[in-house]
Amino acid sequence: MNPLIPMIASTVLAATPLIYAALGETVVERSGVLNLGIEGMMLIGAVAGFAATRSSGSDAVGFLAAAAAGVALSLIFGFLTLNLQTNQVATGLALTLFGIGLSAFVGHNLAGLPVARLAPITIPGLTAIPVIGDLLFHYDIMVYLSVALFIGVQWFLTKSRAGLTLRAIGESPGVAHAIGKPVLTTRYLAVMFGGATAGIAGAYLSLVQTPMWVEGMSAGKGWIALALVVFGTWKPARVVIGAYLFGGVTQFQLFAQGFGLPIPTEFLSMLPYAATVVVLVIICRDPKTILLNQPASLGHSFHSAA
């Protein structure tokens, strides 16, 4: 078999949870809310999905439970930042720490237990095609759903009226409020959507990537998803490309080692992060890029009385 095919397959596997988490956060941030709690919501989703799939035997139930758990956690964030108007950065950080601890607490007895891996789907006729079948039609259902999610988010943000409202609220909640747009409701829905996708991203780790539950298994992927949103300048297509690039660079370093390329492994391990930093620097070099793309009210609380 062509060694490139497993490399690409692994890249997709690594990128998929990032796509879910980062697309959700893109919608959240476009509504003007900065939720740094992705890592915590992912872990809660991972443990909830694992527990639900183990007790029900159904992956669908697992992913739904993960989404619900993510939403539940995001509602705490929503209540604190939207109703009580706490600082979004501090609240998001607290949410991550809370999620790490809560998932470890809840999942204490689940560690070391196995669960069957969500199997790749086979499409009659297509999966059997050499090379192309292996490359495109040999993934689990969640990979295809992540593509659907991308199309949905892209359409919602750029083509739908509700998406326009959401973006308007992200740019200027005061103006949107003045013309009668429901700022808090929209932001709540966005935050819940971000919670659901982060939960699903977590469940992808505990049900597909490595079908098991272990404390802190997201190992920083929530932060990478956050970086990807800036990396993609709040545009879904760029966010997805960034996720695949990041997954690809992570995968490349392992392949390079296996092939015995004489590159220091520390350097290779650094590559994905170095690439992220370089792209962020390039983006920020022109202040206009950030200014034009970043939702103007990102991170600011909204007082309806004002």
Place this chain on the structure above:
Amino acid sequence: MQSSKIWKTIRLCLAAGLMATTSVAAFAAEPLKVAFVYLGPVGDGGWTQQHDMARKKLEAALGSAIKTTYVENVPETADSERVFRQLAADGNKLIFATSFGYMESLQKVAKLFPDVKFEHVNGFKTAPNISVYEPRFEEGFYLIGVVAGQMTKSNTLGFIGSFPIPSVMRNVDSMTLGALSVNPKVKMKPIWVNTWYDPGKERQAADTLIAQGADAVAQNTDSPASIQAAQEKGTYAFSIDADMSSFGKKAQLTGSTEDWSGYYIAETKKVLDGSWTGNRHTRWGIKEGMVVMAPLNPDIPPAAVKIFEDKKAAIVAGTLNPFAGPIKDSTGKEMVAANAAMSDATFNSLNWYVEGVEGSVPK
């Protein structure tokens, strides 16, 4: 991390409070208090779980003569110093520190509490009240190599390494030597992931090695991800620290695990009868029962099992030393002469691949 730390603090405070109220009454026949400090959660399915199993065996063996406590999820940072100080102040007289990275904290705290005895795993700094213990991991990995060398069909083995430090290099090298002792055609491919624990990355590394032809992959990272990968791809894998066959019944051939209970019971008895001393460095292997091979997979043919058992018996009898010469490094240079054993200095600072390992050591 943070919130588990908070839990820990609460637990420590409760423990301290309880002690203040009970210590006056129970002065006469007070049991020896023994504390364990763990790097991970007790349910990690590997390293920490094995230590906690040994703690329970210690309690069962010595009963009311001792009282054990443990603190889990203690990071290898300055935080660990606070935990050690708290445990010592709480009246624990024997403290087992079960991770390498506690070394510097332990040195500081041990000076402050000269009457408390400390035991540190895998370290190299001792003191009048610090002794060090370490399993002979290389024996386990040599035997893993013996199995891998006989079961591989592609003659390509893999190793998912955490960091290229001497104690891990010894595992790569001894596994290769074990495999070569039964199959001279074997090649070893190591991949370094530069982490002790990242299931996603370990999984990717395992997939990569399998895609590049390695059909028997060992690891010394902490999660069972590589065993799951092998189970799905129909190749072989080896567990580390604990038996991980629940993650891949067909894939796991055997594994190198630890049973710390013998050592913990022996050392605690020494403290009880007053014969405990510091400044010792204890290395126990298969013979002493600190290194235990995980159950052999029933798919291994009897002839291969026989060779494995013979080699294991030879290690126990002391007639087989995994690092006995002649050993050449991967460039063909002789590093250990024939009929010689590897010197302690070389052993402790091992930073080269033996012949048969592909690639160059990360510098």
